[in-house]
Amino acid sequence: MTAPLQLRLVLHAPDLEEALALFRDALGMPVSLDLETPTADGDARVVVLEAGRATLELVNTPQRAHIDAVEVGRPVAREVRLALQVDDAAVASAAALAAGAEHVAPPTRTPWGSLNARLETPVGVQLTLFEQVEEE
16 A cells, blocks of 8 residues: 555635635645536635645644643644644734634744644634744
C-alpha cells in the first residue's frame, strides 16, 4: 500500500464568500480549483485552496488539554481544529480577525518553539495560526 498523495480537509461553508474572504484573501491561500455546477437546489460550488504541506496531527486527550492550556489558558478545543503555519502569527491573526474570524487567544509562545494564535472561524472550526520561531 502506498501513502496518500494529498490530505484535503473539507469544510461546509454556508456563506462561501465569507469563508473565502478569510482563507483566500486574508490568509493568502491560493485557489487551485473553483468549480460551479448547476443543480436542482441551486448552483453548487467548490473552491479548493492550497495550504502548502499537509500533515495529520493526532493528539490524545491529555495533549489536547495541554495545547489548550498553553495557547488559550482554558479548555476550548473541539474534536477538529485547523492549524496553519504562517510567516507572522500576529499579522496573520490581525488579517483573519479583519476578515471575520473571532478572537480566542492572542499569539502565545509555546514550549514547542512556536508562536500560536487561536481563532474561531465563520465556518465553525477553530483555527490555530502558528509561526515556527525555533527548530521543531
